[in-house]
Amino acid sequence: MTRPARVRINLPALQHNFNRVNESAPASRVMAIIKANAYGHGLTRIARALPRADAFGVACVNEAITLREAGFDRRIVLLEGPFAADELRLISGYRLDVVLHHREQLAMLERVRLRRPLNVWLKIDTGMHRLGFAPTSVPEMVTRLDTIDYLGELRWMSHLACADDSGDDYTATQIEGFRNTVESLTGERSLANSAAVLAWQDAHYDWVRPGIMLYGASPLRDTTALALDLQPVMTLESTLIAVNTHQKGARVGYGGDWVCPETMPVGVAAIGYGDGYPRHAPAGMPVLINGRRAQLIGRVSMDMVCVDLRGHPGAAVGASVTLWGDGLPVDEVAASAGTIGYELLCSINSRVRCEYIE
Ligand SMILES: *Cc1c(COP(=O)(O)O)cnc(C)c1O
Numbered sequence: 470m471t472r473p474a475r476v477r478i479n480l481p482a483l484q485h486n487f488n489r490v491n492e493s494a495p496a497s498r499v500m501a502i503i504k505a506n507a508y509g510h511g512l513t514r515i516a517r518a519l520p521r522a523d524a525f526g527v528a529c530v531n532e533a534i535t536l537r538e539a540g541f542d543r544r545i546v547l548l549e550g551p552f553a554a555d556e557l558r559l560i561s562g563y564r565l566d567v568v569l570h571h572r573e574q575l576a577m578l579e580r581v582r583l584r585r586p587l588n589v590w591l592k593i594d595t596g597m598h599r600l601g602f603a604p605t606s607v608p609e610m611v612t613r614l615d616t617i618d619y620l621g622e623l624r625w626m627s628h629l630a631c632a633d634d635s636g637d638d639y640t641a642t643q644i645e646g647f648r649n650t651v652e653s654l655t656g657e658r659s660l661a662n663s664a665a666v667l668a669w670q671d672a673h674y675d676w677v678r679p680g681i682m683l684y685g686a687s688p689l690r691d692t693t694a695l696a697l698d699l700q701p702v703m704t705l706e707s708t709l710i711a712v713n714t715h716q717k718g719a720r721v722g723y724g725g726d727w728v729c730p731e732t733m734p735v736g737v738a739a740i741g742y743g744d745g746y747p748r749h750a751p752a753g754m755p756v757l758i759n760g761r762r763a764q765l766i767g768r769v770s771m772d773m774v775c776v777d778l779r780g781h782p783g784a785a786v787g788a789s790v791t792l793w794g795d796g797l798p799v800d801e802v803a804a805s806a807g808t809i810g811y812e813l814l815c816s817i818n819s820r821v822r823c824e825y826i827e
Pocket residue numbers: 502504548628661662663664678679680681682688
């Protein structure tokens with residue numbers, strides 16, 4: 470018998486969420502964002518299940534090479550561009566598009582000679598203040614790019630800082646800044662992440678870049694995935710490996726900080742921070758036992774968590790435990806743990822067995 474901790478990856482749900490992108494931004498092409506092992510869902514399996522994505526967005530050359538070697542021919546964009554000049558030959562050899570966000574990267578391009586045309590997405594900082602060129606320096610960058618004889622297609626992009634809050638004017642300001650900057654430039658444009666796909670139509674432009682919505686979590690602060698008609702792709706499950714009755718006053722788990730308020734049944738599920746479940750999750754985290762809500766008690770261990778089984782008389786060893794996914798939105802679990810769904814999904818590691826539902 471293998472360890473019961475497992476994720477089920479629901480590929481029809483992924484397809485459904487991809488269709489939601491098309492419905493929301495029908496005039497735009499789709500760069501599916503599959504960095505970080507497709508947000509923890511498995512890079513190549515997710516790529517294979519997205520046959521209608523026009524491009525893939527990844528964070529580094531290794532991720533891109535994995536896709537090429539798995540046979541993907543589509544456009545692949547390195548969202549942070551090259552990290553060092555010695556990557557440029559690989560980038561060119563594997564026909565990858567690069568984002569350029571910094572003068573250092575432009576200097577790398579100026580120093581190297583490549584045989585194939587290199588497609589560039591110039592990143593403009595419209596207010597996120599993380600990566601990108603100031604709008605005022607764009608003309609200078611264009612002039613310098615013009616001198617690079619192997620330059621291929623040139624596109625324009627920027628990233629939104631607050632699009633998850635549909636009432637925040639900052640996004641409107643960023644969209645306007647982008648519009649003004651790219652107005653006089655030729656080439657395709659891209660601005661929208663998932664939140665903007667769903668909530669900021671003016672940001673759609675030629676290419677949208679959805680990540681989290683593909684995986685069925687909500688990109689919007691005050692709207693649930695259910696309300697957005699997004700379906701959870703990853704369900705994290707395990708089983709109860711022990712059910713014990715403890716006396717009133719018994720201390721449960723490391724540190725003994727959770728104390729039984731009465732004599733009660735306590736379950737132990739085989740999942741822990743060694744699998745990527747958040748260790749800092751406080752007591753009271755929601756889980757499902759045989760599909761019904763229960764709460765975690767005590768601290769999260771490396772391989773196990775404890776569950777309050779009061780009100781679950783049928784819960785025995787072998788009962789199914791859902792940590793998030795079907796019936797328990799990852800966004801709700803994340804809120805209880807003081808984090809976001811993105812972090813929980815990305816954290817699940819290779820110790821957890823992965824089953825794909827076609
Ligand atoms: C990760 C990323 C996205 C996707 O963001 P979501 O919020 O997951 O939709 C889009 N664009 C860039 C540049 C990114 O790095």
